Every structure is written in structure tokens, then in C-alpha cells.
Amino acid sequence: MAVVAALTLAACSGDRGRRSSARKPTPAAQLMPGITSAPIRQCLGRLAEQGVDFQPLPDRDFGGGCLAYGSVKLLDVGTPTTNLGAMTCPLASAFSGWVRFGVVPASRAWLGSEVVKVETFGTYNCRTINGIGATGRLSEHARSNAVDVAAFILADGRRISVKTDYRSADPGVRGFIKAVHQSACKRFATVLSPDYNAAHNDHFHLDMGRGPFCR
Numbered sequence: 001m002a003v004v005a006a007l008t009l010a011a012c013s014g015d016r017g018r019r020s021s022a023r024k025p026t027p028a029a030q031l032m033p034g035i036t037s038a039p040i041r042q043c044l045g046r047l048a049e050q051g052v053d054f055q056p057l058p059d060r061d062f063g064g065g066c067l068a069y070g071s072v073k074l075l076d077v078g079t080p081t082t083n084l085g086a087m088t089c090p091l092a093s094a095f096s097g098w099v100r101f102g103v104v105p106a107s108r109a110w111l112g113s114e115v116v117k118v119e120t121f122g123t124y125n126c127r128t129i130n131g132i133g134a135t136g137r138l139s140e141h142a143r144s145n146a147v148d149v150a151a152f153i154l155a156d157g158r159r160i161s162v163k164t165d166y167r168s169a170d171p172g173v174r175g176f177i178k179a180v181h182q183s184a185c186k187r188f189a190t191v192l193s194p195d196y197n198a199a200h201n202d203h204f205h206l207d208m209g210r211g212p213f214c215r
């Protein structure tokens with residue numbers, strides 16, 4: 001049952017509703033124990049070594065437990081990606097590596113065409129997991145620690161989406177989807193796909209919270 005409890009922390013809300021930010025901000029030290037500037041600096045150094053272009057963001061506390069600490073905005077990971085807002089440095093690092101070493105090679109191998117754009121539903125979002133009221137537990141999105149990936153555009157014009165192609169009968173498409181999912185599970189703490197629940201029927205939820213969990 002501990003696994004189930006951990007999962008409810010990571011999952012997304014179906015409606016992507018916003019949470020009230022009227023509460024008083026909570027001191028960051030209470031929310032993210034163990035986070036100091038040194039690990040963040042080290043992560044930023046590793047991110048720079050990965051050859052990605054990014055902009056460090058100022059720490060923000062939006063209240064109600066929603067915050068963006070040690071976060072960056074990815075400007076160029078080698079493949080254009082839509083809707084990327086604040087991401088924690090470890091999330092940005094995992095995502096950059098996944099696109100470059102997981103997604104792009106898998107598209108060449110399985111589809112004979114390279115992914116030229118990744119479409120996401122976004123990163124930071126102050127919301128609870130199930131989106132019901134302000135009393136539910138916060139999603140990893142509320143800590144800029146998750147990204148929802150919806151689709152991949154290929155150089156030949158095809159669009160492979162989680163919603164329509166996750167259970168494709170085409171062996172190439174199926175192989176590609178399986179490869180990017182497996183690659184994600186090696187890089188992120190939690191990966192949730194349409195196999196997890198109906199709320200994830202149209203995207204891969206990737207986060208650096210609790211884990212490992214891969215479904």
C-alpha cells in the first residue's frame with residue numbers, strides 16, 4: 001500500500017485546475033528539507049555540460065505549498081519543445097537527456113524519421129493531484145518537478161500522440177512508443193502512461209519526485 005500512497009502524490013489532475021494561492025507562504029526549509037544551493041549549483045553545472053541552453057529562474061514561493069525552487073527554463077535541448085515553463089534542475093537534466101538520447105534515436109530506429117518537435121502540456125502548475133478542491137495533496141507539478149508529454153512531430157510530417165497512438169497497431173509506432181517509455185523509466189523517478197489510469201490517457205507524466213515507479 002505504500003506504493004499506492006506514493007503514486008497518489010505524483011499523479012496529475014485530470015482538469016489541470018489551479019489551486020488557490022491565498023494561503024500564507026510556507027518557509028521553504030519546511031517544504032524542501034535537504035535542498036541547499038550547493039546541490040543546485042552542481043546540477044546547473046551538469047546541465048551546462050550537457051550542452052543545453054537554459055536560463056536559471058529566481059526561486060518563487062506561490063503560497064499553499066506551490067513553489068519553483070532551484071528551477072530553470074530550458075531554452076534549447078536540441079529539439080524544439082512546446083510549453084516548457086519552470087522545471088527543477090534535476091527534471092530539466094533528465095528531460096534533456098531523454099529527448100536527446102531516448103526520443104530522437106528511437107524515432108530514427110523505429111519510424112525512419114527524426115522527431116523535430118516535442119509537444120508538452122507544461123511543467124509547473126499549482127494544483128492538487130486529483131484537482132478536487134484545495135484540500136488534496138499537491139502534485140509534483142506544484143513544485144515544478146513534473147512535465148506532461150503529449151506528442152512527437154516527425155520530420156516527415158507525422159504526429160505521434162500518446163492519445164491516439166499509444167496502442168497503435170503499427171509495429172514501428174508501437175516500437176517507438178515503447179522505446180521512449182522505457183527510456184523515460186530509466187531517467188525519471190516516476191513515469192505514468194495511459195496504462196496507469198484514465199487521467200493519463202493523453203500524455204506521459206514524468207517527474208523527479210518519489211520513485212522509482214514506471215507504468
Ligand SMILES: [Zn+2]
Nearest residue numbers: 012146148205
Ligand atoms: Zn503530470
